[in-house]
Amino acid sequence: MREEQEELRDSLLLDIYGGLLTQKQREALHMQLDLDYSLSEIAENQGVTRQAALDAVKRGIARLRELEKSLRIYERFARSMGVLARMEALAERQGNQEMLEALREARSIWED
Known part of the structure; x- marks a missing residue:
């Protein structure tokens, strides 16, 4: 690193x-x-x-x-953020606004 x-x-x-x-x-x-x-x-x-x-x-x-x-809290945080980003991109490509909003809410839990 x-x-x-x-x-x-x-x-x-x-x-x-x-x-x-x-x-x-x-x-x-x-x-x-x-x-x-x-x-x-x-x-x-x-x-x-x-x-x-x-x-x-x-x-x-x-x-x-x-x-x-x-x-391993940071490790779990970093992995979770990566998974959330991939899921958000998928939901966005599929035009699933409800899923995208739920994923953004899940991201905000970590970011607060």
Whole structure:
């Protein structure tokens, strides 16, 4: 997986599992993944050393990936979205508006 794709995946994992991290880890990852802060900026915002910020980020990412390995919520999300997209395309080709609306409603459950 390319670095950019890994960052996007980690950001989504943070959305899914962030509540299971420590507050410091969650904040550090949010600043790095969502706000694109440098480690120095994270350290300054958290009032810690750059090394402590790096540790929080590394441990947080490791925990997110560990949780995903066990629970596989992101994997199921990604697979579900792929299946929904194929079904929506099929319903659209067939002109089945009722099915298309139901599929879009199912997609919105994941996107909220």
